[in-house]
Amino acid sequence: MSIVYKCRHCGHVVGKLDQQVIDSTMLGFDQLSVEDRKEMIEYQNNGDVHITVICENCEESLGHNPHYHELDFFIQ
Template sequence: MAIVYTCRHCGHVIGKLEQKMVDTSLLGFDQLSTKEKIDMIEYKDNGDVQIKAICEDCEDTLGHHPQYHELDFFIQ
């Protein structure tokens, strides 16, 4: 099982944790609302957990173009 952090905008893999067992409260999952969990966490068929986050490049782009926050995807 791996926890894979990917950018929700460009799909870039930000990081990957290879663990057999993980205390999700240490990762802050318990701080998320139910809606945030649904939007951010996806359980894959192979047992991996995909976390949708934002990479530094996309965060920088959003900082320069705040109107992009209105879009689900701003990278084509």
């Protein structure tokens, strides 16, 4: 089972953890609202968990171009 952190904008895999057991409290999932969990966490059929995040490069682009926040995807 893997926990895969992937950028919501560019699709870059930010990180991957290989775990046998996932402690959602240790990972901070309990700090997210129910809505955020639905939006950010996707459970795969093979047991993997995909977490949608924003990578450093996209975060920097958003900082320089605040109007990008209005877009679902700003990288073509």
